[in-house]
Amino acid sequence: MKKYQFVLIWFFISVSMFGQDAISGSNLNNLINKTKTVFQDDVQVEAVVNGIIDNPDLYNNLWEQFIKQASLNNGTTWKFLNDLNIKFKNFQNTENSFTSLGFTYDFDFNYAKSIESGHNSISHSFGLTAKGNVAFNKKLNTSNLIETNINYDFTYYSGGVVENSDTAIFTKLDVIRAKLAKIKDQHSKEALSLLDEYGKFCILSTQYYCGISPKFGFESNQDFTKKQFIPGVTIDLGVKAWNKKDLLAQLNILDYPFAILRLITGIDDNFTPYGSTLPIAEFTFNYVIPTNDSTRKSLTGNINPFPRIKFETGFRTIISRVEKENIFFSTDFRYYYEINAPQTIKDLKLNNQLYVVAALQSTSGLYVSYAYGKLPFDAKNDEVYSIGFNCKLF
Amino acid sequence: MFEWNSDNKASNSLWFAFCHQMDQLNTNFDDSSDLKMNDLTFYNPLLSSTELNATASIIAVQLDNIFINSNGAFYENNVNKIKAISDMVAVLVDSNKTVKELAAVIDNDYKFWHEV
Numbered sequence: 001m002k003k004y005q006f007v008l009i010w011f012f013i014s015v016s017m018f019g020q021d022a023i024s025g026s027n028l029n030n031l032i033n034k035t036k037t038v039f040q041d042d043v044q045v046e047a048v049v050n051g052i053i054d055n056p057d058l059y060n061n062l063w064e065q066f067i068k069q070a071s072l073n074n075g076t077t078w079k080f081l082n083d084l085n086i087k088f089k090n091f092q093n094t095e096n097s098f099t100s101l102g103f104t105y106d107f108d109f110n111y112a113k114s115i116e117s118g119h120n121s122i123s124h125s126f127g128l129t130a131k132g133n134v135a136f137n138k139k140l141n142t143s144n145l146i147e148t149n150i151n152y153d154f155t156y157y158s159g160g161v162v163e164n165s166d167t168a169i170f171t172k173l174d175v176i177r178a179k180l181a182k183i184k185d186q187h188s189k190e191a192l193s194l195l196d197e198y199g200k201f202c203i204l205s206t207q208y209y210c211g212i213s214p215k216f217g218f219e220s221n222q223d224f225t226k227k228q229f230i231p232g233v234t235i236d237l238g239v240k241a242w243n244k245k246d247l248l249a250q251l252n253i254l255d256y257p258f259a260i261l262r263l264i265t266g267i268d269d270n271f272t273p274y275g276s277t278l279p280i281a282e283f284t285f286n287y288v289i290p291t292n293d294s295t296r297k298s299l300t301g302n303i304n305p306f307p308r309i310k311f312e313t314g315f316r317t318i319i320s321r322v323e324k325e326n327i328f329f330s331t332d333f334r335y336y337y338e339i340n341a342p343q344t345i346k347d348l349k350l351n352n353q354l355y356v357v358a359a360l361q362s363t364s365g366l367y368v369s370y371a372y373g374k375l376p377f378d379a380k381n382d383e384v385y386s387i388g389f390n391c392k393l394f
Numbered sequence: 395m396f397e398w399n400s401d402n403k404a405s406n407s408l409w410f411a412f413c414h415q416m417d418q419l420n421t422n423f424d425d426s427s428d429l430k431m432n433d434l435t436f437y438n439p440l441l442s443s444t445e446l447n448a449t450a451s452i453i454a455v456q457l458d459n460i461f462i463n464s465n466g467a468f469y470e471n472n473v474n475k476i477k478a479i480s481d482m483v484a485v486l487v488d489s490n491k492t493v494k495e496l497a498a499v500i501d502n503d504y505k506f507w508h509e510v
Contacts, residue, residue: 112476121455123476155451160459170466170507174403177410177465181400181423186413195414202464204415209452213444236448242416242456267420276417277435280452282445312445316438321420326433332440357440363433 054101056088063088083109091135102135119205120158127151134222141222148218153211160207160242169201187269204242206275211236232286241275249275258317258329265320277317284310288376299344307339308376324363331358336376350376396498398427403506405497407467411460412493416453419493427494431486439489450486454479457500466507478503 052058067081085106090099112125132146164170176198183191217230241249255273262268290296290303297303314332321327334355341351353376359369398405400423409426412418418434419426431437436453438446458479461467469478481503485496 112480114475116475121475125476157452157455160456161464163463164466167466173465174507177406178400180414181406181409184422184424186420186422198414202415207452207456207459209448209455211448211451234444236445238448238452240452240456274417274435280445280448282442282448284444312442314438314441314445314449316435316440318417318420318435324421324425326420328435330438330440332438332442334442359440361439363429 059088091140100135100137100140104133106131123155125153146220150216153213156210158208159205162203207240209238234284236282238280255317258319261319279313279315282312300342309337311335326363328361398494403509404501408497429493431491432489450483454482467504470505473503
């Protein structure tokens, strides 16, 4: 797109939407007329005008005024412009001194809605992000990448607490919380008595969670001659038995060994598996576009995109408390499966990869960990601990 | 400037929920303010960012449940459920943020029962 065409289109939109007085395009005409009184030669005038037209500050000022007028004249219709950042600038490559006017843009729009129905809550959120650089002379565009991402999140929650609407109970619970906050020893008789009283009026329940997040990414250069589509979807499923008397909490066998340790070390007064530590399961379908994967290239002869399924779950619970140090046990399990993998990848069993890591961690940062398996090449950045035993202070 | 004290409704509601209802910490009120998010039980540093985010969302939703449905709180002007939860998640996933900082965010978004 030529910059003159761009300027004309922009002025046309601005004038038709907000009226000629609203936009200071007339300032430019005044400037040209004044320039003509100083320079008699049309070539000199053209050189001066071109210098002004090539100045990014002119467009940045016009854009700023455009946004201001848009919000003053019709704030609702043009509200989305508040999410759009446009910055005009000159592009120059390293090979020569030529410059090209252009702009960089960054659009981040989010919309969310929540629907409540009894103990259930459903929320939808939609996000559109776009960013890129456009040079009017594309040969001078040193950052020729346009990225557009569309996110949609669906979440469903159910349960968590039995609803209360009695204002006298709100007051009673408020008083108990304030009293408990002033007690140093939360295992003292006074504290336990207050907690018993609190439990009569506030009943927690099991909470269920489901989240679905499809993601659609699109990358291209500015004239769209090179483009790639990056789809993916993540599904999270979770359940938390916040009430320790709930059967589901009692069935959290993952926490049994640690419940015994908590009982021995005095954190808990009884054998109490925590329903709050029930793990979340996450399923992800990704269309992986490898970059820089020399191993894959040497094995398959190319780095073509491929579909992959990932499953992940994790667990963390407290084991003990020593002085002011909490000791936690944490673990994470990931499984990756490449769909329709090339035979060479299958032969080397790289089409399904397992990664498990477990760690003992203290509040001050001391940890011991053990990891088994490997993460796929493109997910290496997610690797927190290496194989073996580590001891790190941070 | 937000102050962590036992008479502040956001502070004592958050501490009580974390300590006695959600198994996230086991310290008394005074010792809880400077605990960081990665000192809480939910914060598993081994998780991928997407799963940690989902875990933090569950914690935030349950806090919202407790504040609204059990404690009688309601949202401040220009705040709704989605904003309140989103604000809490932003703090919960940041390992260096403290419980006190989370309480400050909650104090901004909720009007608690009998809060002056």
